[in-house]
Amino acid sequence: MTHRTIHLFNKGLRLHDNPSLLAAMESSAAVYPVYVLDRQLMAASAHIGPLRWRFILQSLEDLHSSLQERGSRLHVLQGPYLDVVRHLVARWGITQISFDSEVEPHCVQLEAGLRGLAGELGLSIISCVAHTLYDVKRIIKTNDGKPPLTYKKFLHVLSFLGEPDKPARDITTADFQKCLTPRQDGDDEKDRVPTFEELGLEVEPEVLWPGGESHALKRLEQHFQSQGWVANFSKPRTIPNSLLPSTTGLSPYLSLGCLSVRTFYHRLSSIYAQSKNHSLPPVSLQGQVLWREFFYTVASATPNFTKMEGNPICLQIGWYDNQEALQKWKRGQTGFPWIDAIMTQLRQEGWIHHLARHAVACFLTRGDLWISWEEGMKVFEEYLLDADYSINAGNWMWLSASAFFHHYTRIFCPVRFGRRTDPEGQYLRKYLPVLKNFPSKYIYEPWNAPEEVQLQAGCVIGKDYPLPMVSHQEVSERNLELMKQVRSEQGNTAELTRDVADDPMEIGAKRHAQEEGPGADESAGRSCSSAASSRKRCSSGGEHGGRACSWTPEAVRLPEISSEVM
């Protein structure tokens, strides 16, 4: 009980289920809650956009307030991580440090640095696993030292481990009364949470997702009032284009540890215990956090998990290097309203539904643009409030059929997929106001609207809103062939070399020529429908499911594929 301890918050920005902090308090006469804001270190591990920064700062503010309510405070210090800790150890006469043990490479590296420093300075260490349900090392050990590569196998391995640990008890004012947390050095303004302005950030004033533990717990309680909804939750049945999230929206809070995944898991168990027919993994809510656990487990044991090259579980594919097409996707200017609306919501709000992520990820990679999943992953990393090293990379490999998922023939149609659950296009009208006056019949494929309809809607396609950047029908068929080829070559040859030529259209042209001979001529044909296959066609009417496209097969002369990716 005589230690003087620094608790280093990293993720785990909470006072519920925080076993490292609790153990620090139980073994100390004084505990200093500290957050080291090492911007260089953070920038090296991930590209964090302004929305995520705001979320982090709000979460720190929230933590600071909670600590103040309990008679303590949060010290936020900027600078190189280990230098800051070394300085604080001397300044406060520290004998012990505590922190959560995490599995991301940069966290592992930081922990090694902290352990080295502790050895050098003779400090005791407390470190607990609190960001995942299990210590993923235990999962891997139980599976003979390898990460399970399927979810089913993963669940099977977990069945040997029993239930995850119960959450640690909440940290209360009483805990802080027993354990002095000195505030005497300097006033409250010293070492406080920086503002956006101080970090040089500009961000929209509207806050849809306020960061912090108290907001996380409030959101949790709101959802848990609907016990039936929680018990019967089935992920594939949730709606990607509802105007309010159709899922719990807890992912940002879980990713930063404002909400403990073990708290969430055990709260779900208690609801399931009272329910006769609750849903099950993989689609249940518990199944969702087990997916999270799955990706953490595989990521922790896979070298170069966020890259294709040097990643042993990742299919090696010669993706196109097309910066212009990538920028169109990123900025929501593909000409496909469903894709562009999703990317707009992502940039503006920092959260999109899981299935919406599928739609845009498939479009960028194996569906349409044939651009590397790594590029998409980086964009998500920048914009998503719930950006997460393991889950983000894992899902991008999944969607691009590079790992985990292999049914590459299942390609999302950028016109019909969204129309299924939002035939009137309310979601599109909200995020792409330029299209808001289009009739529902055409809003998912406005380039098919007759000129007078476009004029009536006050939006001429090609002028006020872009033409579709590719013919989905054409490029998706080409990509399917490319994928087939990759898979047949992968077995007996070395990995495909990545295309580095400076003209991606040229690459596409070459590949296409090799496979199928010269393409057709270059007119018209920016359509979801196909001349090659009249049975596959896009309905242009939301309310007439089977209605044929306004393009007749004869009218569509498909352009050469390579020229489509502009």
Next chain:
DNA sequence: TCCTGGTTGGTGTT
């Protein structure tokens, strides 16, 4: 070596 099953496709038929 073969067989099974896989969180969430799309089309067409009933």
Next chain:
DNA sequence: AACACCAACCAGGA
């Protein structure tokens, strides 16, 4: 709304 079919992937298990 439910189902067969498409074309035929991979990890894991027998």
